[in-house]
Each structure stands twice: as structure tokens, then as C-alpha cells.
Amino acid sequence: MGPAPVSRAEQRRHTQDRILAAARKLFAEHGYDRTTIRGIAAEAKTDPGLVMRYFGSKERLFARVAVVHRREPVDGPPDQVAELLLAALSAKITAEPAGALAAVRSMFTHPEAAAEVREAMLAEQRQVAGVLPAEDADLRTGLIGALTLGTVIARYLLELDGLRDAPPEKVVALLRPSFHSIVHSDPETGPPGAATANGDRTGQG
Incomplete structure (x- = not known):
């Protein structure tokens, strides 16, 4: 046959x-x-x-290439969400850096391309924010996006020492606590012992 x-x-x-x-x-x-x-x-x-x-259109195709789409929607408990977001970061700095680099370079010089890429990124951000229980989910997902984009820029465009040649798995491992903290931890209002707005000090009864 x-x-x-x-x-x-x-x-x-x-x-x-x-x-x-x-x-x-x-x-x-x-x-x-x-x-x-x-x-x-x-x-x-x-x-x-x-x-x-x-x-x-060329703009929409560029956005599809520039934004590394996750193969499955982000969902689940906070720990799982954080790990899926870390996996997306890993994809951007290993398997498909070319698309991320093309996005960063072109977004600053081609407004029509930037608009499509921004909308694609915002769509992913909204999807992630929709599964986070926090009231400030938009802020949290925006910070995750900033960390991800900043890492790509620093590694491939600025070529910062250390980050430029670091194994992707080490980059992900070092950022893991930050991603998990942003996704589901209560933020600290200040350093231990710092004065609050009403004059009290944190950590004191």
C-alpha cells in the first residue's frame, strides 16, 4: 500500500x-x-x-514571525503559568532569536510593522492576564513582557558581558524566582523596617 x-x-x-x-x-x-x-x-x-x-499582509506576516507564539495557551495554577512563560523566554533566546531580533530592530524604524507586533504581543499579554487571579494582572504580565524583551535586547543587540554568552538554561534558571514572584507572590511594600505612609514601620506590631 x-x-x-x-x-x-x-x-x-x-x-x-x-x-x-x-x-x-x-x-x-x-x-x-x-x-x-x-x-x-x-x-x-x-x-x-x-x-x-x-x-x-507583509506587516501581519512580520508580526507572526517576530512574536514567538506559544504552542499552547497559557493556563493553570500560578506555578505552571510561570514555567510556561519561562519556556517562552527560552524559545526567544535559543531556537528562534532571529525573529525576536528582527522585531526589535524593525519596531524602532517601521511604525507599520511596530503596530502589528505590538498588537500581537498585547494579545498574548491579555491571554496570560486573564488566567492570573491578581487584581493587577495586567501590570504583572507587563513586567514579565519587559523582562523577556529586555533580556533579548541585552543579549543579542547590546551584547552585554556575561549575558551575551550565557547558556540559555542558566539565564532561565536565574530569572525563574523573579517570574514566579511576579506571577503569584504578594509584593513587598518596601524594605524591612521601612516606614509606611502612616508612620508605622513594616514588620512591627
């Missing part, structure tokens, strides 16, 4: 994957300006019309 026929859904998924891989490569190599839909289609060995059909 020969191989089972490939369904239309599988064909479409394979084509989309090839387009995303091609776009990721070309955006990282040539930047936003010099990357074209025709060039992406040629690299993916498909038709430019299919690129537009599946992704809508």
Missing part, C-alpha cells in the same frame, strides 16, 4: 510552515524593508497569492 493521501488541512499547514520559515529567514537576513512578499514566496517555493491569502 502506498502512503496515505495528505488532506487539504495538512497541505495548508505545511505551506504555512514553509512560508513562516522563509519569512523568518529573510526578515532576519535582510530586514523589514528589503524583504518582499515575492521573495518570501520564492524562498518557500509557493505562490505570492497564497502568502497574502494565509497572512493578509
